[in-house]
Each structure stands twice: as structure tokens, then as C-alpha cells.
Amino acid sequence: AQSVTQLDSQVPVFEEAPVELRCNYSSSVSVYLFWYVQYPNQGLQLLLKYLSGSTLVKGINGFEAEFNKSQTSFHLRKPSVHISDTAEYFCAVSRYGGSQGNLIFGKGTKLSVKP
Amino acid sequence: ETGVTQSPTHLIKTRGQQVTLRCSSQSGHNTVSWYQQALGQGPQFIFQYYREEENGRGNFPPRFSGLQFPNYSSELNVNALELDDSALYLCASSFGTASSGANVLTFGAGSRLTVL
Numbered sequence: 001a002q003s004v005t006q007l008d009s010q011v012p013v014f015e016e017a018p019v020e021l022r023c024n025y026s027s028s029v030s031v032y033l034f035w036y037v038q039y040p041n042q043g044l045q046l047l048l049k050y051l052s053g054s055t056l057v058k059g060i061n062g063f064e065a066e067f068n069k070s071q072t073s074f075h076l077r078k079p080s081v082h083i084s085d086t087a088e089y090f091c092a093v094s095r096y097g098g099s100q101g102n103l104i105f106g107k108g109t110k111l112s113v114k115p
Numbered sequence: 116e117t118g119v120t121q122s123p124t125h126l127i128k129t130r131g132q133q134v135t136l137r138c139s140s141q142s143g144h145n146t147v148s149w150y151q152q153a154l155g156q157g158p159q160f161i162f163q164y165y166r167e168e169e170n171g172r173g174n175f176p177p178r179f180s181g182l183q184f185p186n187y188s189s190e191l192n193v194n195a196l197e198l199d200d201s202a203l204y205l206c207a208s209s210f211g212t213a214s215s216g217a218n219v220l221t222f223g224a225g226s227r228l229t230v231l
């Protein structure tokens with residue numbers, strides 16, 4: 001079975017500051033890794049994904065994440081945040097060969113960007 | 116291209132009632148998944164439909180059931196509602212074979228169910 005732990009439930013940060021949202025996962029098999037963002041009253045939108053290859057993955061809106069197999073982590077980073085980045089961020093995994101719709105999500109991290 | 120649309124957006128039911136939630140897939144997608152997102156939690160996988168058949172299920176009782184239609188739209192039915200069923204129900208569509216864990220899901224905005 002797979003599980004995802006997002007280490008911070010809330011992260012407050014000032015505008016233009018860097019931010020890192022932490023994600024650790026547990027799995028006995030190989031997995032794909034995803035970060036989704038959820039704005040208020042909206043569905044989830046894909047930020048980026050790691051399938052294979054380079055461990056540094058770049059996504060939309062200036063976000064990037066690094067896959068670290070030895071530490072089973074997939075932390076999300078942005079060098080300079082904007083007010084519009086205020087949202088909830090979810091880390092998720094899916095199993096190689098598993099149902100394409102079966103994502104295991106973490107509990108989410110609420111990013112609050114203050115002026 | 117149209118995205119994933121869900122209806123209704125909000126609804127209130129009482130304990131013991133039944134509810135049907137509807138989802139229209141993104142154009143070109145052939146697979147639909149349903150998730151339950153309780154307040155303060157991440158989404159939890161309920162089940163997936165591919166070629167009109169359920170082909171993956173999370174840890175949800177049989178009173179959660181679904182359908183996928185030939186046009187790839189889908190319904191989620193919940194019988195004998197309980198207070199703990201209060202949540203945001205998310206539908207997601209994707210394209211690919213049944214076992215394509217790398218495929219990206221496109222989510223709808225959800226249906227918020229309140230059970231009193």
C-alpha cells in the first residue's frame with residue numbers, strides 16, 4: 001500500500017519570499033508522483049508530475065519539485081511567491097501499473113501568501 | 116475543449132436518503148474516477164470506471180455505486196446516507212487504458228453534499 005505525508009498543514013509566507021512545501025511518501029513498489037493545487041471553490045489542477053528521468057521537475061506557475069528516492073520525498077518549491085499562489089496544495093502518488101484514476105493524496109498544505 | 120462538469124454543485128440531504136451525483140467527462144477522455152474529500156482532508160479514491168465497468172475501488176462500502184455511460188459521462192450513487200458522507204465529491208476524467216498510473220487526471224469543481 002502507498003501513503004503520502006505532507007509535513008505542514010499550513011504555511012504562511014510573505015509575497016516574493018521563497019517557499020517549500022514538503023511531501024514524503026511510502027510505497028513498496030515504484031510510484032509516479034504528482035502535485036495538484038486547489039483554489040477556493042475549484043477542482044484540483046495539476047502543477048507538475050514525476051514519471052521517470054530527471055529528478056528535478058518543472059511545472060506551471062514557476063513551481064518545481066525534486067524527487068529524492070533515498071529519502072522518499074517530493075518537495076515542491078517556488079523561488080518567489082505571489083498573492084495569487086494562495087491555495088491548498090496536494091501531493092499524490094499512483095502505483096506503476098495501477099488504475100489510472102487511483103491517486104493517493106496527502107492531507108494538503110494551505111499556502112497563505114501575505115502582502 | 117470543455118473541462119469536467121459536475122452537477123449539482125451543492126445539495127442537502129437527510130440521513131437515510133439516497134443521492135445521485137453527475138459528471139460529464141472532458142472531451143476525448145474515456146475514464147472517470149470519483150473521489151470523496153472530507154473537510155480538511157485530501158481526496159480519497161472511491162472508484163474508477165473504464166469502458167462502462169468498474170475497474171478499481173477504494174475502501175468504500177457497496178452503498179457507494181456508480182455508472183459510466185457510452186458517452187463516458189458518469190454517475191455516483193450513494194444509498195442510505197450517513198452523516199459522515201458529508202463531503203465534496205470530485206469527479207476526474209482521463210484518457211488511456213485501465214492501468215495507466217502515469218495519466219493526468221482532469222478534475223471537476225465538485226459537488227458539495229451535506230447530510231443532516
